[in-house]
Amino acid sequence: MAKVALEAPTLADVVAARDRIRAYLAATPLRNYPSLDRLTGAEVWVKHDNLLPTGAFKVRGGVNLISQLDGTTRARGVIAASTGNHGQSVAFASRIFGVRATVVAPEGANPVKVEAMRDFGAEVLLQGRDYDESREHCERLAAQHGYRYIHSGDEPHLIAGVGTHTLEILEERPDIDAVIVPIGGGSGAAGAAIVAKATRPGIEVIAVQSAQAPTAHDSWREKKLVERPNTTVAEGLSTRTAFELPQRILRELLDDFVLMSDESILAAVAIMLEKTRTLVEPAGAAPLAAMLSPALGDRLRGKRVALICSGANISPAQLRAVMAKG
Numbered sequence: 658m659a660k661v662a663l664e665a666p667t668l669a670d671v672v673a674a675r676d677r678i679r680a681y682l683a684a685t686p687l688r689n690y691p692s693l694d695r696l697t698g699a700e701v702w703v704k705h706d707n708l709l710p711t712g713a714f715k716v717r718g719g720v721n722l723i724s725q726l727d728g729t730t731r732a733r734g735v736i737a738a739s740t741g742n743h744g745q746s747v748a749f750a751s752r753i754f755g756v757r758a759t760v761v762a763p764e765g766a767n768p769v770k771v772e773a774m775r776d777f778g779a780e781v782l783l784q785g786r787d788y789d790e791s792r793e794h795c796e797r798l799a800a801q802h803g804y805r806y807i808h809s810g811d812e813p814h815l816i817a818g819v820g821t822h823t824l825e826i827l828e829e830r831p832d833i834d835a836v837i838v839p840i841g842g843g844s845g846a847a848g849a850a851i852v853a854k855a856t857r858p859g860i861e862v863i864a865v866q867s868a869q870a871p872t873a874h875d876s877w878r879e880k881k882l883v884e885r886p887n888t889t890v891a892e893g894l895s896t897r898t899a900f901e902l903p904q905r906i907l908r909e910l911l912d913d914f915v916l917m918s919d920e921s922i923l924a925a926v927a928i929m930l931e932k933t934r935t936l937v938e939p940a941g942a943a944p945l946a947a948m949l950s951p952a953l954g955d956r957l958r959g960k961r962v963a964l965i966c967s968g969a970n971i972s973p974a975q976l977r978a979v980m981a982k983g
């Protein structure tokens with residue numbers, strides 16, 4: 658059977674998502690730090706999605722999607738593959754709406770995220786050496802048991818939900834010149850681009866991924882879905898395969914896409930901690946790493962830039978690596 662192409666969400670879908678999630682997720686703070694302004698030569702606004710109840714932006718999408726499932730689907734249960742934050746999102750939203758949730762995570766998954774998913778009530782199966790092996794296992798289980806499979810990127814309701822971060826930014830600061838978004842599968846950046854371009858096409862939307870997992874970046878540059886090795890420590894940014902729907906949206910709406918080394922991303926974790934007293938996981942610091950790179954930093958000097966601080970859930974091992982580098 659031919660696969661039907663998923664429809665990309667619109668700004669109206671994001672506005673509807675914002676109304677749907679608001680009872681469960683308060684808007685997160687958008688803060689300017691003079692210390693980051695001084696460091697970058699720009700006016701930097703940090704969107705603190707690290708302060709959401711799961712410690713990551715993905716939950717905006719999970720609540721939007723699961724709140725719209727019908728009774729039969731809710732009764733069957735849901736399943737997702739995740740390195741942790743998408744899984745936490747699914748677990749958190751499932752608990753609110755009384756749905757049974759299973760999450761398949763890689764064997765070496767960040768223990769902070771695994772514990773949080775279990776605390777939110779999900780059954781967590783540790784299967785596969787990386788995200789994509791977990792995803793394949795998850796897809797087999799979904800087919801076997803008839804669970805509703807919640808993909809981490811090819812889901813219009815998820816993209817509309819996560820786009821609410823950029824809606825909140827632009828409602829509070831309509832004069833933002835650029836938004837920098839970290840990418841793994843691309844749902845967050847796709848949501849950001851939909852909102853920014855429909856609000857004011859001149860707002861630049863810039864994505865950042867780890868050079869140690871460049872799949873989304875290379876797929877965007879080559880205008881086709883490609884696979885790449887994935888060795889990054891920033892598990893939020895790690896996939897080997899690219900996702901069709903976010904890539905289709907990004908091809909049309911994204912302005913620029915940069916790759917940063919894991920080393921620069923870990924350095925940005927330390928800078929976030931020192932300059933803003935905010936503890937973030939590597940993916941959450943990637944936009945700051947990009948902002949501090951000469952290529953992007955020079956171009957954005959003097960501009961008003963929002964950084965999506967997408968997640969807080971750093972593991973003890975990652976934190977030790979950050980501190981060891983001083």
Ligand SMILES: Cc1ncc(COP(=O)(O)O)c(C=O)c1O
Pocket residue numbers: 713714715742743809810839840841842843844845846892893894938940941967968969
């Ligand atoms: C903290 C964090 N930042 C960024 C991302 C990347 O998001 P996306 O897969 O929507 O590109 C993720 C994905 O899980 C994440 O957990």
